[in-house]
Amino acid sequence: MSELQRILYVEDEPDIQAIASLALETVGGYTVKTCASGEEAVREAEAFAPDLILLDVMMPGMDGPTTLEALRGIPALVEVPVAFMTAKVQPSEIAHYKSLGARDVIAKPFDPMTLSDEVRRIWKAAA
Amino acid sequence: MTDATAEQALKDRLEQLRARYLERLPEELTGLNTLQDSLTGQEQDREVLDELQQRLHKLAGSGGSFGCAELSAAARLLEQRISSWLGAEALALDAASRQWLADEIAGLSRTVPAQSMEPSEQPDVGVLPETRHAVDRVLKVWLVEDDAELAGQLGQQLQSFNYAVRVFDGIDALKRAVKGEQPDLLLIDVMLDEGRENATTRLVDCPELKALGCPLIFLSDKDDFPSRVRAVQLGAQGYFLKPLDVPRLVSRISQIFEERRAPAQRVLVVDDDADLAEHMRLVLTAAGMEARVLDAPRNIMDTIAAFRPELVLMDLYMPEYAGTDLAGLIRQHEAYIHLPIVYLSVETDIERQIEAMGRGADDFLTKPISDVQLVAAARSRIARARQPEERISKDSLTGLLKHASIKEAASREVLRARRIGRPVTLAMLDIDHFKRVNDAYGHAVGDVVIMSIATLLRQRLRQSDVIGRYGGEEFVAVLPECDAENARRVLEDIRRNFAALNFNHRDERFGCTISIGMVCSADYPEEDGPDLLVAADEALYRAKRGGRDQIQRAFPAPALPECSEASTT
Secondary structure (H helix, E strand, O other): OOOOOEEEEEOOOHHHHHHHHHHHHHHOOOEEEEEOOHHHHHHHHHHHOOOEEEEEOOOOOOOHHHHHHHHHOOHHHOOOOEEEEEOOOOHHHHHHHHHOOOOEEEEOOOOOOOHHHHHHHHHHHHO | OOHHHHHHHHHHHHHHHHHHHHHHHHHHHHHHHHHHHOOOOOOOHHHHHHHHHHHHHHHHHHHHHHOOHHHHHHHHHHHHHHHHHHOOOOOOOOHHHHHHHHHHHHHHHHHOOOOOOOHHHOOOOOOOOOOOOHHHOOEEEEEEOOOHHHHHHHHHHHHHOOEEEEEEOOHHHHHHHOOOOOOOEEEEEOEEOOOOEEHHHHHHOOHHHHOOOOOEEEEEOOOOHHHHHHHHHOOOOEEEEOOOOHHHHHHHHHHHHHHHOOOOOEEEEEOOOHHHHHHHHHHHHHOOOEEEEOOOHHHHHHHHHHHOOOEEEEEOOOOOOOHHHHHHHHHHOHHHOOOOEEEEEOOOOHHHHHHHHOOOOOEEEEOOOOHHHHHHHHHHHHHHHHHHHHHHHEOOOOOOEOHHHHHHHHHHHHHHHHHHOOOOEEEEEEEOOHHHHHHHHOHHHHHHHHHHHHHHHHHHOOOOOEEEEOOOOEEEEEEOOOOHHHHHHHHHHHHHHHHHOOEEEOOEEEOOOEEEEEEEHHHOOOOOHHHHHHHHHHHHHHHHHOOOOOEEEOOOOOOOOOOOHHHHO
């Protein structure tokens, strides 16, 4: 793995989508592609070739865990680290999400000024 | 783009997103309210509760990113409660639970901070950068008082302090008004309708007023125990007896507003359980504090030096080092002898707790600790630790720094200015003919005049500027990274606004003016803080001699001995 550059971000809430992409692009300097649903992410992910995937947990249709499972079925993406974003941050839940194959969990609400630091930390830990 | 402009651009965009979010929020809250309104207490509520839970979950997840941490926390609590209802086999919400939910949902709106200033209302950049706070807008004080004369007088005085005052003659009028608009502070007379109505009794049954969540102060001509207790239960932050001591009342009001802009409390969490530490960090952050988790024990002193925590939450048992070891290490450093340290542990053995406390810590919290308890423990401990420092360094009437502290700040900033190669401007301000005010109207009125200049200084200067009461009617302002030109513009604004204030005594109205002497470090490259204060004082003396109500700038003699402002700037 070289440098973290391309982030695929899956989130159905337009407000959160806007503030997170701003935070990741402007503060972190990353290239971000956003998808509004798990279905869209599964369609678009391979072509975008992300270095890291951020998944909202609670989405209508395919939720975060289901999307993760579907993404893991795409051979090109097997190695790509995935982190969940969720408003539920009890220690037991973090453990549960990690057991599903996520590298880490980012708590919502996040601070837009430090989100990219957190993402970088997860990336480094995964590398 | 330079770093600074890039950062500003980012802040602007964040602010735009936040504004958009806040704009849509009322609609979302109304939606929640409509949903809860359709609850019937029957099994079919499940669908509605599902929808409510999802929406609250979204609010919990988004609010904090847009500066509404309190909304996030409140929504999360509601979400959890609903989830526990949904977990029950049979769903039958009784009327009390439905009412509770309705109240809580109605209460969500008061967790939303007021919209910040429109860009067009913002003062000149360059002079007053982004450190200006949203609370600098005119604050709305609503007064419920049926005595028209008193209401008129009090209203006028409060307006002198730049508060927008609206008067209501009773609770019903107030109730009608809060539907459209919300005050920043409520002042309510306890006895209304010529003694037939007790406001504290009425308010207990007014969910819409309780839901406002704005600070509340009662005025009363009777000092009766039941009303005072009810006032406390209603969350009142003050109870003032008539005849009103207006300076004290105004001082309390500005203190309440001041507390809102106090810097966030800083907590360092030391716990080897990374998940738990992260959870505590999130909980404290959601409560508006700044929290950091120590990554490795050996970095503890560096982290403390950089983060300057006001409280350390320390796990007692960690694999590498015990909490008592780290607490002892902190205490080896003289600068941190008073830093509050609280142990966290599952230890319930009182004797071992006492032994642990003997080794450098102040208190003990037993795990598992609830989120609410954690926040309350941290908050009260920091608040108490902050107090003595404030009391030592701050003037009790104005809340500004005292003589010694402002002098120290001036010296520090002059040294810093030299180090970073940017100018600092010092200003000395003195109320003109103040003795005449005291002699003619009494000291209470004199205090109002003093507090009003203090309030003006606070409102017009940046948060990074330092303000102090230097003597009786003399003030010093330290404006870091501000050249003479910009300083003059701000000070001129303060001088003009102060001259425009009207003060009252009985039926007499009078005005006051101030004279200002200023000095910029750029003109005195060799001198230190005390020298510059002397120079500012000389310039002030020139302003007085020149006819008062004006600003004079100091220049080193003999190059420009008697330069007036017009010919030099």
